[in-house]
Amino acid sequence: DSNMDLWKEEFVEMKDVFSIKLKRRRFVGQKKGGMLLGITVFVCLKKDNKLKDCAINFNNISEDHCHSWFKCVKEILNGFPNRPKSLKVFVNPNSHKREATHVYYEQVAPLFKLADIKTDVTVTEYEGHALSLLQECDLHTFDGSEASRRWGVGWEVSRLGQGGWWQGSRVVCIGGDGSTSEVAHGLLLRAQMDAGRDTDYILSPVRAPLPLGIIPAGSTNVLAYTLHGIKHVVTATLHIIMGHIQPVDICTFSSPSKFLRFGFSAMFGFGARTLALAEKHRWMPSNQRRDFAVIRTLASLKPEECELSFLPLKNSLQDSQETVRKKKERPKKSDNKVQWHTIQGHFLNVSIMAIPCLCSMAPRGLAPNTRLNNGSMALIVVRNTSRTEFIKHLKRYASVKNQFNFPFVETYAVQEVKVQPRNKIGYDTEENVYLQATFTEGNYPWNIDGDLMEGASEVHVRVHRQLINLYGGSIDELDDSKVMCSCL
Numbered sequence: 001d002s003n004m005d006l007w008k009e010e011f012v013e014m015k016d017v018f019s020i021k022l023k024r025r026r027f028v029g030q031k032k033g034g035m036l037l038g039i040t041v042f043v044c045l046k047k048d049n050k051l052k053d054c055a056i057n058f059n060n061i062s063e064d065h066c067h068s069w070f071k072c073v074k075e076i077l078n079g080f081p082n083r084p085k086s087l088k089v090f091v092n093p094n095s096h097k098r099e100a101t102h103v104y105y106e107q108v109a110p111l112f113k114l115a116d117i118k119t120d121v122t123v124t125e126y127e128g129h130a131l132s133l134l135q136e137c138d139l140h141t142f143d144g145s146e147a148s149r150r151w152g153v154g155w156e157v158s159r160l161g162q163g164g165w166w167q168g169s170r171v172v173c174i175g176g177d178g179s180t181s182e183v184a185h186g187l188l189l190r191a192q193m194d195a196g197r198d199t200d201y202i203l204s205p206v207r208a209p210l211p212l213g214i215i216p217a218g219s220t221n222v223l224a225y226t227l228h229g230i231k232h233v234v235t236a237t238l239h240i241i242m243g244h245i246q247p248v249d250i251c252t253f254s255s256p257s258k259f260l261r262f263g264f265s266a267m268f269g270f271g272a273r274t275l276a277l278a279e280k281h282r283w284m285p286s287n288q289r290r291d292f293a294v295i296r297t298l299a300s301l302k303p304e305e306c307e308l309s310f311l312p313l314k315n316s317l318q319d320s321q322e323t324v325r326k327k328k329e330r331p332k333k334s335d336n337k338v339q340w341h342t343i344q345g346h347f348l349n350v351s352i353m354a355i356p357c358l359c360s361m362a363p364r365g366l367a368p369n370t371r372l373n374n375g376s377m378a379l380i381v382v383r384n385t386s387r388t389e390f391i392k393h394l395k396r397y398a399s400v401k402n403q404f405n406f407p408f409v410e411t412y413a414v415q416e417v418k419v420q421p422r423n424k425i426g427y428d429t430e431e432n433v434y435l436q437a438t439f440t441e442g443n444y445p446w447n448i449d450g451d452l453m454e455g456a457s458e459v460h461v462r463v464h465r466q467l468i469n470l471y472g473g474s475i476d477e478l479d480d481s482k483v484m485c486s487c488l
């Protein structure tokens with residue numbers, strides 16, 4: 001460093017500061033006292049989409065001076081409205097290489113502590129644990145008051161705003177897409193119950209009152225990647241601490257008779273069959289399991305015969321009309337200005353996504369033409385084609401342009417989709433015999449944010465604009481020069 005730096009004036013903005021501490025000289029193991037050296041402020045720095053924390057020391061040995069600075073800065077910090085003071089944390093210990101617990105205690109918890117955020121941690125014990133806690137309110141109030149503990153399950157939580165954990169605390173999930181999606185689903189379901197809605201049939205859901213923080217520690221982290229523009233634990237943690245909140249679109253999935261669940265993205269066909277197969281082989285290590293499932297499903301690639309109806313996005317009809325094949329299109333009568341469209345045929349893979357779904361394999365996203373929160377959802381369908389062409393299409397996700405420029409791929413911007421499978425094709429391979437046996441009674445596999453859902457024969461998907469708040473800042477758009485070509 002040159003001498004010039006000594007004279008350079010530097011500053012930090014208060015909005016980037018997340019903690020202040022008095023700095024003292026202490027001996028190893030000493031907990032109290034020690035000579036005052038000054039104050040340390042902790043700042044959040046941003047470079048591209050990555051956030052990191054950094055400490056700045058101000059030396060001053062006057063107790064009075066340091067205390068008044070401390071008090072004053074603390075007051076300013078307490079004034080930021082979106083910054084959480086307490087957090088309900090769900091850790092999925094089984095995600096990926098069982099590293100989520102370690103990630104939490106090594107990387108996340110120290111930052112929460114530094115920011116003086118109280119935490120209440122649940123290490124989940126089984127799939128659906130977080131959901132049942134959120135749903136059945138098997139949670140003591142988070143203010144830790146004895147009264148609420150005694151009243152126990154369900155009492156306090158149902159009194160929204162009465163000082164239960166709903167009020168001060170926010171929810172954080174550490175895991176992969178499956179666990180995150182489960183918690184988002186749970187939070188929204190809880191919100192419907194509290195609003196007195198019938199959760200068996202949800203048409204126009206109410207918003208979740210609590211924001212959700214997502215810390216990536218799973219084998220797939222599409223949600224965190226999409227939200228933060230990067231898969232990075234410290235970035236995700238700092239977004240929560242700094243109170244960066246953004247509203248995000250989410251979908252409801254229903255059968256004709258029943259509400260099924262909330263979710264950000266869905267795949268039907270190839271993307272769901274690989275997951276179903278991988279789930280059958282849970283004993284394999286997760287990476288190996290996925291590769292195995294992809295290869296086996298590719299080897300016995302079979303299209304699903306189905307009917308897809310969709311309601312195009314208002315004002316974006318031109319988009320879809322270009323791609324809808326004239327012969328196959330048969331709009332239904334409707335009072336609305338936008339009309340339902342129906343396409344039929346054999347489909348290899350169908351994606352329905354409310355958010356762009358960024359991942360390392362698809363840096364622009366699996367659905368690059370949709371946004372996090374503009375109320376639109378992407379419907380991408382792959383019609384039957386040869387295996388070679390299908391693989392070419394999958395590989396194209398890694399590139400920047402023309403991802404969908406294949407004669408057998410169609411994309412639509414939609415608000416609702418209905419999927420009605422009519423699969424009667426013969427199954428020959430061993431795996432498919434199993435899958436066929438499982439899905440004959442009108443059950444077809446769906447991949448909802450990496451979770452297997454045994455769907456009903458007809459699934460209705462609707463996008464709901466900005467229904468949930470997630471922690472995360474607006475991300476820098478990927479600029480073309482930064483994308484490297486990579487291969488499957």
Ligand SMILES: *[C@@H]1O[C@H](CO)[C@@H](O)[C@H](O)[C@H]1NC(C)=O
Pocket residue numbers: 267270271272274349350351366380381382394
């Ligand atoms: C198809 O399946 C792959 C792999 O499971 C997935 O990543 C992709 O986004 C899916 N969608 C389309 C439309 O190909």
Ligand SMILES: *[C@@H]1O[C@H](CO)[C@@H](O)[C@H](O)[C@H]1NC(C)=O
Pocket residue numbers: 313316369370371374375376413
């Ligand atoms: C959302 O953004 C996408 C991509 O920019 C666009 O195609 C779509 O029309 C937008 N939806 C709305 C409702 O504005």
Ligand SMILES: *[C@@H]1O[C@H](CO)[C@@H](O)[C@H](O)[C@H]1NC(C)=O
Pocket residue numbers: 303346384385386387
């Ligand atoms: C799908 O396409 C493949 C390759 O073009 C073809 O062999 C197969 O018969 C087709 N399947 C159906 C159900 O049309």
